[in-house]
Amino acid sequence: MRKTPRQARSREMVERIVTAGRAVLIADGYDAFSTNRVATVAGVSPGSLYQYFPDKAAILDVVIDRYWEEVAERVAASLADRIGEFGPAMVRDTADALLTALEADRELLRVVAEELPVQRSRERRAALERRVRELVATYLAARPATSHRPQAGVAAWVVVLAVEGLAMRWVLDQPAFVSREELLDEMLALVGGYLLA
Amino acid sequence: MRKTPRQARSREMVERIVTAGRAVLIADGYDAFSTNRVATVAGVSPGSLYQYFPDKAAILDVVIDRYWEEVAERVAASLADRIGEFGPAMVRDTADALLTALEADRELLRVVAEELPVQRSRERRAALERRVRELVATYLAARPATSHRPQAGVAAWVVVLAVEGLAMRWVLDQPAFVSREELLDEMLALVGGYLLA
DNA sequence: TCACGCCGCGAGCGATTGCTCGCTTTCAAC
DNA sequence: GTTGAAAGCGAGCAATCGCTCGCGGCGTGA
Numbered sequence: 479m480r481k482t483p484r485q486a487r488s489r490e491m492v493e494r495i496v497t498a499g500r501a502v503l504i505a506d507g508y509d510a511f512s513t514n515r516v517a518t519v520a521g522v523s524p525g526s527l528y529q530y531f532p533d534k535a536a537i538l539d540v541v542i543d544r545y546w547e548e549v550a551e552r553v554a555a556s557l558a559d560r561i562g563e564f565g566p567a568m569v570r571d572t573a574d575a576l577l578t579a580l581e582a583d584r585e586l587l588r589v590v591a592e593e594l595p596v597q598r599s600r601e602r603r604a605a606l607e608r609r610v611r612e613l614v615a616t617y618l619a620a621r622p623a624t625s626h627r628p629q630a631g632v633a634a635w636v637v638v639l640a641v642e643g644l645a646m647r648w649v650l651d652q653p654a655f656v657s658r659e660e661l662l663d664e665m666l667a668l669v670g671g672y673l674l675a
Numbered sequence: 676m677r678k679t680p681r682q683a684r685s686r687e688m689v690e691r692i693v694t695a696g697r698a699v700l701i702a703d704g705y706d707a708f709s710t711n712r713v714a715t716v717a718g719v720s721p722g723s724l725y726q727y728f729p730d731k732a733a734i735l736d737v738v739i740d741r742y743w744e745e746v747a748e749r750v751a752a753s754l755a756d757r758i759g760e761f762g763p764a765m766v767r768d769t770a771d772a773l774l775t776a777l778e779a780d781r782e783l784l785r786v787v788a789e790e791l792p793v794q795r796s797r798e799r800r801a802a803l804e805r806r807v808r809e810l811v812a813t814y815l816a817a818r819p820a821t822s823h824r825p826q827a828g829v830a831a832w833v834v835v836l837a838v839e840g841l842a843m844r845w846v847l848d849q850p851a852f853v854s855r856e857e858l859l860d861e862m863l864a865l866v867g868g869y870l871l872a
Numbered sequence: 873t874c875a876c877g878c879c880g881c882g883a884g885c886g887a888t889t890g891c892t893c894g895c896t897t898t899c900a901a902c
Numbered sequence: 903g904t905t906g907a908a909a910g911c912g913a914g915c916a917a918t919c920g921c922t923c924g925c926g927g928c929g930t931g932a
Contacts, residue, residue, distance in 0.1 A: 481878095483878095483879090484878065484879095485878065485879075485928095485929070485930090487878095487879075487880090487928090487929090488878075488879060488880085491879090491880085508792060509792070512918080512919060512920080513919075513920055513921075514918095514919070514920085514921095522880080522881090523880065523881045523882055524881090524882075524920085524921070524922090525880070525881055525882065525883095525921090525922075525923080526879075526880050526881065526882095527921095528920090528921060528922075529878095529879075529880080533920075533921080534919090534920065534921090592793055592794070592797060593792050593793070593794070594792075595705065595706075595790050595791075595792070596789050596790070597789070597790070600789060627864070629852075631852055632852060632853055632857065632861060633861075635850065635852070635853065636841065636861050636865060639840055639841055639844055640837045640840065640841065640865065643836055643837065643840035644833065644836055644837065647836055653832065655826075655828055655829060655832070656829055656832065660829065664829060664830075664833050664869075667824070667869055667872040668833060668837065668865065668868075668869045668872075670868075670872055671865075671867075671868030671869040671870075671871065671872030672861075672864055672865045672868040672869065673868075674868065675864040675865075675867055675868030678908090680908095680909085681907095681908070681909090682898090682899070682900090682908070682909070684898085684899090684909070684910090685908075685909060685910085688909085688910085709888080709889060709890080710889075710890055710891070711888095711889075711890085711891095719910080719911090720910065720911045720912055721890085721891070721892090721911090721912075722891090722892075722893080722910070722911055722912065722913095723909075723910050723911065723912095724891095725890090725891060725892075726908095726909075726910080730890075730891080731889090731890065731891090873932100874931105874932090875930100875931095875932095876929105876930090876931095877928105877929095877930090878928085878929075878930095879926105879927085879928070879929090880925105880926090880927080880928090881924100881925085881926080881927095882923105882924105882925100883922105883923100883924105884921105884922090884923100885920105885921090885922080885923100886919105886920095886921095886922105887918105887919090887920090887921105888917105888918085888919080888920100889916100889917085889918080889919095890915105890916095890917090890918100891914105891915090891916095891917105892913105892914090892915080892916100893912105893913100893914100893915100894911100894912105894913105895910100895911080895912100896909105896910085896911075897908105897909080897910075897911090898907105898908085898909070898910090899906105899907085899908075899909085900905100900906100900907090900908095901904105901905090901906095901907105902903100902904090902905095
């Protein structure tokens with residue numbers, strides 16, 4: 479950030495710019511994400527925009543950061559709530575939380591996952607994965623009975639990646655032959671079968 | 676294609692352009708993928724380039740199509756060879772073939788998977804997935820003993836997605852805590868445990 | 873109320889990019 | 903050898919985009 483907004487109106491302006499950035503991404507895709515367009519949609523002049531954002535990427539960063547932060551928050555909260563629980567119910571609930579979080583902003587997920595030059599988005603998403611992976615790894619290490627896999631870290635990597643991949647693709651592609659409940663059943667079978675194999 | 680090259684030299688030129696496009700993508704990333712740059716690297720004038728390619732995207736399409744076609748060819752071939760076989764060995768061999776195919780051009784995979792506005796790439800990758808998924812589905816349907824999952828189509832979707840996701844991420848991220856052999860073991864446990872859960 | 877600093881404006885600069893067009897060179901059929 | 907088509911060239915057009923800068927309006931403390 480080039481300058482911190484001090485008065486109320488400038489704080490609102492920064493907010494409007496971020497919202498407009500998100501709107502442009504959803505409505506017209508990344509190609510249309512030009513600084514002038516974002517400024518127009520925000521009802522703001524390009525000059526004003528550049529008083530608070532050093533460059534175009536900075537706007538994008540805020541939009542992306544907010545998105546993944548929201549998803550991470552929901553999943554981590556659900557996982558943390560159930561860290562004392564045991565077995566299949568916990569897996570199902572967490573997967574459900576992830577699905578819900580991804581479904582909440584499907585249009586933005588589409589742009590973020592399929593259209594963006596994802597350097598920045600990757601970092602954020604990797605952070606989310608690491609966060610969840612560590613929770614899963616400590617959980618597995620603490621309860622050997624839940625897993626026959628020798629290395630908790632590796633098992634956590636596999637589980638998180640598989641579940642995340644399935645969730646994202648299901649939300650984005652909406653395959654007609656798998657309902658939401660079926661998907662959760664399949665995830666449960668996948669994770670359970672793997673850990674106890 | 677705007678015009679079909681008739682003489683040998685023009686066919687060579689088209690070839691040089693595609694090769695240059697791939698080289699630019701790998702060396703400098705998608706941002707540097709400008710028509711003038713590709714033409715320069717190919718040792719060709721922009722005008723010549725536009726005699727055979729209608730626009731910039733067309734060059735990119737050929738590069739991407741060739742890449743996924745190569746991967747699909749290898750995996751499908753390996754799978755088709757082992758369609759008569761049975762059980763774990765087949766899974767392992769196919770996953771191995773996928774890994775090898777992805778490793779063969781890791782730099783291009785990185786650009787294609789992480790940096791490209793992937794509309795076109797997605798279609799191609801989806802085609803590869805569909806191809807493999809159908810092979811897996813018919814295999815599962817024909818041999819009920821290998822799977823306790825009630826719906827072969829759903830099971831194929833889950834298996835292909837999970838294995839592909841793990842393979843891509845492993846090749847791209849090269850996580851230090853999972854060796855290639857370990858990865859194949861984990862994939863086997865994942866698929867085997869799921870199908871027989 | 874005055875004055876200073878925060879705020880906001882928007883025309884437009886400088887650079888880049890995708891692509892064209894008029895021209896020359898090379899090839900192949902007769 | 904002649905000729906017409908195919909191939910190739912490259913300066914540069916038109917448009918876009920990220921970003922700046924000089925100027926005026928507004929809020930706030932004294």
